[in-house]
């Protein structure tokens with residue numbers, strides 16, 4: 498079989514999303530021929546593990562700088578009482594790119610999977626409720642549900658609407674524009690901007 502370091506690399510890298518055994522094996526041999534790339538990969542993996550922190554309020558990752566909140570939650574000019582709920586970190590960054598949104602985020606981490614009762618808990622809604630109850634009037638100004646228009650996305654949105662309706666003056670969902678089944682992550686800035694403006 499392969500030398501042990503290669504075997505070990507394959508074992509770990511094949512666990513990554515969209516990389517299977519075959520790709521991991523190819524990568525391993527490619528990297529053995531490219532020691533300089535190997536070095537850079539090494540330091541960027543270390544940086545991912547050591548220089549990032551997860552925001553204690555919205556769960557967005559940010560560069561570690563001695564504070565507990567990400568630059569968005571930390572920014573006094575961002576409207577703390579307008580909260581946009583997204584599935585993944587990358588969705589929040591896609592929305593940030595449009596520079597239209599002046600509120601804050603809450604990263605759910607995943608969507609509801611009807612066959613997995615644990616998926617309800619993993620949305621960290623208790624955290625969000627606590628966060629809103631800390632506002633002086635214990636109510637958010639607006640909660641925007643910005644989930645992908647998929648079956649699970651719609652199911653999750655309906656659950657969130659029911660669960661949070663008494664905690665916000667306004668509850669909106671992104672307007673049309675994102676193709677059905679399409680992903681926020683891959684939508685262009687204009688499309689995201691349009692569906693934000695068309696929220697209802």
Ligand SMILES: [Zn+2]
Nearest residue numbers: 552555567570
């Ligand atoms: Zn944050």
